[in-house]
Amino acid sequence: MSFQTTATIASFGGKLLKLKHAATTTNCDMALNLFLPPQAQKSGAKIPVLFYLSGLTCTGDNCSEKGFFQHAASQKGIAVVYPDTSPRGLEIQGEDEAYDFGSGAGFYVDATKEPWTKGYNMYSYITKELPEALFSAFKELDSEKVSITGHSMGGHGALTLFLKNPGMYKSVSAFAPIANPINCPWGQKAFKGYFGEDQQEQWKAHDATELVKQWKGPLEMLIDVGTGDNFYKQGQLLPENFIKAAKEAGNDKGINLRMQPDYDHSYYFMASFADEHVAYAAKHLGV
């Protein structure tokens, strides 16, 4: 469970650690980046943690290079975890054939369909194995103060992990999330591949629009979607479905969906609002 540090990079007064560890849930070595803000260097520091879940095709590198989260995280004193998006190199037939399924496209679920059960367990990896390993290895991280955010497929991950685990995360936000995967091509392909045809149970159990209907108690979220986002226009994101379901369930009051004029699906979009998402998490993390 221990980590190997393959590089330490100075960033915004803190350190970006490139880490690798042998993960049981995913059945392979997993790479990730961990940003430790300058405040983590103080003796006895307890630093809140923001998990950032990446989108299709990405690794933990893209956002740590292009997302600009370190800027505000270094000011607020928040650590940022950038995990990978799937297991790698499991030698499952077809795992590297599509950009939207298999490698780089784990969808933050535990597969129940062969052969993907061999290690496509990103849900367990992100909610259990990775945080346990991090909090065990990095005593400066505060396991009681954890928030989550993500982009596109990772926005789906952030919303669903938050909604499925009340209390686990102090806050959730998302950039251009796949908000209703059971009703969009990306989600349908992934869920069919990882779960098979069990739409009523397994698909719905990982669909934010279905999950928000069942939420009990107050609900707060920050979601940004660009009006120039081609995947939004193509119906891959469906934030309106999510809002409609939340509204029907009486859970929409605290959901701040901001349609950002002209912004696309890229890291240019995320960088532009990263400061605000970190500030949103900081508020809920009490820093």
Next chain:
Amino acid sequence: MSFQTTATIASFGGKLLKLKHAATTTNCDMALNLFLPPQAQKSGAKIPVLFYLSGLTCTGDNCSEKGFFQHAASQKGIAVVYPDTSPRGLEIQGEDEAYDFGSGAGFYVDATKEPWTKGYNMYSYITKELPEALFSAFKELDSEKVSITGHSMGGHGALTLFLKNPGMYKSVSAFAPIANPINCPWGQKAFKGYFGEDQQEQWKAHDATELVKQWKGPLEMLIDVGTGDNFYKQGQLLPENFIKAAKEAGNDKGINLRMQPDYDHSYYFMASFADEHVAYAAKHLGV
């Protein structure tokens, strides 16, 4: 001389334009990025301009994706120009063979040696053709308020273009500049290739450490170099030579060389200090 806009990307409240134009000096189509801050949208706006010169192997894309100059530029109301680092596709034998010579390595000089004279004229392109084309096509840009910065080879470009053209730029700053190219392997290879053996005249005419000796009047600069920068350790940057020469000429008082602990040569380093370099330019540009 007119530009073709191949993409318009929303970024930090402004627009990043991906531009292309047929350039005479470089004898080929040149791509660049132009960030227009939100303030440029006001009718009659006159926006100061910061030229950012990239390092070896880069195009104008790397820094516009990873450098975070747009963050402060959007707040200060400064346009940022990200040009390419060389002509492309001139079909000169050997132009694509090395990362540090030819394509991606124009060194911001006008070659005097065949066959590079065919278009390796990045000095004329950056100081004359490109600004003239930009100020002609984008009336919202203020041709009287121009500053320059750059990274590594582009830091060399920023320092030498500033020192060779008193009054052209309101300010100069640099990240990890090649500050004494005639005394480092990168510079010696490039100058030998583009100029031949004329070290006394042509080499020295594009060496910041030589140029600073001849500067008349007050001199101000901001230069950041990371102490963890492997190219610094290998003697490719030589900022100490530059400072020593400036000091001997009595020109060092206004040069703020900051050795930044642990930082490397990457965009993580630049992103960490981009806000400060934009603020430095802004002060001199009067915004």
